[in-house]
Amino acid sequence: MNYTITIVAGARPNFMKIAPIIHAIEEVKENGQNLDYRLVHTGQHYDKNMSDSFFEQLDIPKPHINLECSGGSHAEQTAAILINFEKELMANPTDLVLVVGDVTSTMACALVAQKLHTKVAHVEAGIRSHDWSMPEEINRLVTDSITNYFFTTSGLANSNLLKEGIKEDQIFYVGNTMIDTLLKQKPNFIEPEISRRLELKPKEYIVMTLHRPANVDEESQLKAMINEIVNHTRELPLVFPVHPRTAKILERLNISHPRLHFIAPLSYLEFNHLVENAKAVITDSGGITEEASVMNVPCMTLRDNTERPETITLGTNELVSTNPKAIKPYLDKLFEGKWKAYQTIPLWDGKTAQRIISHILDLTIK
Ligand code: UD1
Numbered sequence: 001m002n003y004t005i006t007i008v009a010g011a012r013p014n015f016m017k018i019a020p021i022i023h024a025i026e027e028v029k030e031n032g033q034n035l036d037y038r039l040v041h042t043g044q045h046y047d048k049n050m051s052d053s054f055f056e057q058l059d060i061p062k063p064h065i066n067l068e069c070s071g072g073s074h075a076e077q078t079a080a081i082l083i084n085f086e087k088e089l090m091a092n093p094t095d096l097v098l099v100v101g102d103v104t105s106t107m108a109c110a111l112v113a114q115k116l117h118t119k120v121a122h123v124e125a126g127i128r129s130h131d132w133s134m135p136e137e138i139n140r141l142v143t144d145s146i147t148n149y150f151f152t153t154s155g156l157a158n159s160n161l162l163k164e165g166i167k168e169d170q171i172f173y174v175g176n177t178m179i180d181t182l183l184k185q186k187p188n189f190i191e192p193e194i195s196r197r198l199e200l201k202p203k204e205y206i207v208m209t210l211h212r213p214a215n216v217d218e219e220s221q222l223k224a225m226i227n228e229i230v231n232h233t234r235e236l237p238l239v240f241p242v243h244p245r246t247a248k249i250l251e252r253l254n255i256s257h258p259r260l261h262f263i264a265p266l267s268y269l270e271f272n273h274l275v276e277n278a279k280a281v282i283t284d285s286g287g288i289t290e291e292a293s294v295m296n297v298p299c300m301t302l303r304d305n306t307e308r309p310e311t312i313t314l315g316t317n318e319l320v321s322t323n324p325k326a327i328k329p330y331l332d333k334l335f336e337g338k339w340k341a342y343q344t345i346p347l348w349d350g351k352t353a354q355r356i357i358s359h360i361l362d363l364t365i366k
Contacts, residue, residue, distance in 0.1 A: 099123070121360065282302065
């Protein structure tokens with residue numbers, strides 16, 4: 001009998017995390033292991049450039065099912081995923097449900113699985129911002145409170161879990177699957193159309209992304225933030241791929257500046273080409289701070305806290321805060337050429353997914 005893992009993916013930051021896990025399963029399968037998987041897309045993200053292009057570029061097989069749970073409030077989206085994933089899991093029982101990251105799909109599917117007495121593995125477990133105003137922090141806390149096997153990206157994540165009473169033999173420090181994907185795909189990055197159109201030169205432009213409710217849901221905050229960035233970036237072009245949530249607000253704000261270029265969300269290979277060649281990245285995303293660090297690109301995080309402190313201590317990231325006035329000293333430092341360089345983060349080496357699958361085999365079928 002095959003041991004099966006149901007792998008859940010729902011939103012953009014999940015796709016680069018599941019790709020190497022699926023490839024690692026396929027590899028051990030080819031080597032004769034009785035391991036199989038079923039891929040469930042909850043449908044949380046559904047646009048071509050938020051979802052489909054990631055499947056194509058990262059060579060992720062078509063999901064076995066798409067639950068089409070998109071849109072609505074957090075409660076509506078959670079409820080839709082609970083109902084639909086329960087049906088899916090009852091129709092297709094599995095040995096293990098593997099969830100990644102911290103999006104609504106992660107939490108909802110872990111909950112369904114545990115209530116159906118199915119073991120749960122959480123990849124990127126144990127990281128904490130301690131900021132309950134972030135939906136992702138709630139998702140992390142709920143998921144980790146009902147997880148059986150915790151796969152972590154940092155030593156600090158292990159300590160957080162131990163403090164919360166998780167047993168040591170349930171926790172596996174394996175590294176970062178997002179970085180598996182980054183290192184594998186680096187040679188395949190694609191120059192985006194915007195780089196050609198604006199004739200962007202390496203290290204002579206800045207990339208921006210903002211989508212967190214704390215930054216974009218308040219119009220005056222978003223406007224002040226963008227103005228401050230524009231005012232203190234000298235002559236450099238600013239390229240801003242806009243998340244759908246941010247786009248809705250920007251439409252009303254009417255911000256424009258000759259150096260500021262709003263573009264649609266980019267595919268994975270194009271976005272990371274843009275980041276790799278940028279002078280710096282200004283963002284409120286968590287995942288981008290990890291990717292920028294490994295690519296040794298200066299990164300400024302417009303948040304008041306981070307669940308990924310290793311990107312600051314060992315990476316190229318600085319926590320600027322959400323105060324628009326706080327950005328100038330960091331930009332000055334960037335232009336003075338005084339930014340710190342990336343130091344290696346242990347186990348962010350491209351082999352994390354293989355370690356995860358090897359642990360799962362040890363725990364279950366070996
Ligand atoms: C979600 C994740 C966040 C992650 C982000 C990356 C949660 C709680 N948040 O936030 O951690 O960093 O994804 O993108 O899960 N929309 C589209 N097309 C899409 C996807 C979304 O138009 O393909 C719209 C939705 O309809 C909604 C808005 O964008 O109006 C926000 O989408 P949602 O999935 O609720 O959360 P994100 O803000 O994307």
